[in-house]
Amino acid sequence: MSRPTKATIDLQALHHNFQLAQSLAPQSKTIAMVKANAYGHGAIEVAEALSDIAPAFGVACIEEALNLRAAGISNPILLLEGTFSSDEVAIAAQHRFWLMVENHPQKDAILTANISHPVDVWLGVDTGMHRLGFQPEDIADVYKALKASRNVSEQIVVSSHFACADDLEKQTTDKQIECFDACMPSDPNALSSLANSAAILAWPQAQRDWQRPGYMLYGGSPFRVAQKNADQLQAVMSFESAVISVRSIAAGESVGYTGNWTAQRESTIATITVGYGDGYPRQAPNGTPVLVNGQRCPLVGRVSMDMITVDVTDLPEARIGAAVELWGQTLSVDEVAQACGTIGYELLTRMPARVPRIYS
Numbered sequence: 155m156s157r158p159t160k161a162t163i164d165l166q167a168l169h170h171n172f173q174l175a176q177s178l179a180p181q182s183k184t185i186a187m188v189k190a191n192a193y194g195h196g197a198i199e200v201a202e203a204l205s206d207i208a209p210a211f212g213v214a215c216i217e218e219a220l221n222l223r224a225a226g227i228s229n230p231i232l233l234l235e236g237t238f239s240s241d242e243v244a245i246a247a248q249h250r251f252w253l254m255v256e257n258h259p260q261k262d263a264i265l266t267a268n269i270s271h272p273v274d275v276w277l278g279v280d281t282g283m284h285r286l287g288f289q290p291e292d293i294a295d296v297y298k299a300l301k302a303s304r305n306v307s308e309q310i311v312v313s314s315h316f317a318c319a320d321d322l323e324k325q326t327t328d329k330q331i332e333c334f335d336a337c338m339p340s341d342p343n344a345l346s347s348l349a350n351s352a353a354i355l356a357w358p359q360a361q362r363d364w365q366r367p368g369y370m371l372y373g374g375s376p377f378r379v380a381q382k383n384a385d386q387l388q389a390v391m392s393f394e395s396a397v398i399s400v401r402s403i404a405a406g407e408s409v410g411y412t413g414n415w416t417a418q419r420e421s422t423i424a425t426i427t428v429g430y431g432d433g434y435p436r437q438a439p440n441g442t443p444v445l446v447n448g449q450r451c452p453l454v455g456r457v458s459m460d461m462i463t464v465d466v467t468d469l470p471e472a473r474i475g476a477a478v479e480l481w482g483q484t485l486s487v488d489e490v491a492q493a494c495g496t497i498g499y500e501l502l503t504r505m506p507a508r509v510p511r512i513y514s
C-alpha cells in the first residue's frame with residue numbers, strides 16, 4: 155500500500171566498513187563522520203548503530219550535534235568547523251562537543267568563555283587545502299595559548315585535511331603530510347589527525363592518532379579507479395523503486411520532457427516511480443545505467459520530478475512491478491555519479507526525506 159521507492163540501509167555493511175577503516179590503521183582511533191544526515195543515510199540511526207564501536211562522531215555544526223544528543227547519543231561529537239558564534243562554546247562544554255579551532259576568533263571565544271569544565275579542542279592547520287585552519291607558522295603560538303587556558307582539556311589534537319588524497323598519483327598529499335609534521339608542536343602530549351577516507355584507504359603514511367572516515371563508511375569509493383582496499387567496501391544504501399508502466403513505441407517517437415531521446419527502433423519503455431524529487435539526479439544523461447530485474451538498462455529521456463524512463467527493449471520480462479535498483483550493492487553510486495558528472499557524495503547527501511529509509 156505504498157509507493158515502492160525507498161532507500162534500504164544495511165547496517166551490517168556499515169559495521170563492515172567501519173571495521174575495515176579500523177583494521178587499516180589499528181594504531182589509530184576512528185571518529186565516524188555523520189555530518190549531513192550521515193551522508194544521507196540518517197544520522198541518528200547511523201550513530202546508534204556505531205555508538206558501541208566508534209569512540210566519537212563528526213558533524214558540521216552544533217545543530218547536527220544537538221540532534222544526536224536529543225536522540226540519546228552520548229559519544230563525544232566533534233564540530234568540524236568549530237563554532238560559528240561565541241555562545242556555542244558553553245553549549246559545547248555542557249554537551250561534550252569537541253571543538254575544531256580554525257581561526258583566531260574561534261580560539262579567542264574559547265579562551266574567554268565562562269565555562270565550568272574544559273572543552274576538548276582540535277587545532278586545524280592549513281597545510282595546503284587553503285579553506286580553513288591556521289597558517290603553519292602560527293601553530294606554535296596558538297597551541298601554547300590553548301595549552302595555557304583552563305578552558306581547554308589536557309590533550310589537544312592537531313589536525314589537517316587533504317585536498318587531493320583521492321588522486322593516487324598527485325604529490326600534494328605527501329607535501330601536506332610534510333608540512334603538517336614540520337609544524338607539529340614538540341609537546342609529547344599533543345595528538346594528531348590527518349586521514350579522511352581516501353587517505354585511510356590509500357595513504358598509510360597519513361596514519362596518526364585519529365582518523366576521520368566519512369564516505370567509506372557508507373561503502374562509496376573516493377577513487378575513480380579500482381583500489382584494493384576500496385574494493386572491499388560494501389554499499390550501505392540501496393536506492394530502490396519499481397516499474398509502474400510499460401509501453402511499446404515506434405521508431406522515431408521521443409520520450410519524456412523536451413523529447414531529448416528518440417527511439418531508433420521499435421522500443422519498449424518502462425516508467426519507474428522515482429525522480430529528481432527523490433534525489434535521482436536530473437542531469438543523468440541518456441544511457442545512465444539503471445538495474446531492472448537485476449539487468450542494466452539505459453535511462454532514456456529526461457528525469458522528471460517523480461518518474462524516469464528506461465529502455466527495456468532487450469528485457470522482455472520487465473513488467474509492471476519489476477524491481478529497480480537506482481544504485482546500491484550491484485550498481486555503485488559512484489558509477490551512477492560518474493555518468494552524471496558528479497560524485498557519489500553529492501548523490502547520497504542530497505537524498506531528500508521523501509525517500510523512506512528502511513534499516514535492516
Ligand SMILES: *Cc1c(COP(=O)(O)O)cnc(C)c1O
Pocket residue numbers: 187189234315349350351352366367368369370376
Ligand atoms: C567530511 C570530512 C571528513 C571525511 O571525509 P570523507 O572523504 O568523507 O572520508 C574528514 N575530515 C573532515 C575535516 C571533514 O570535513
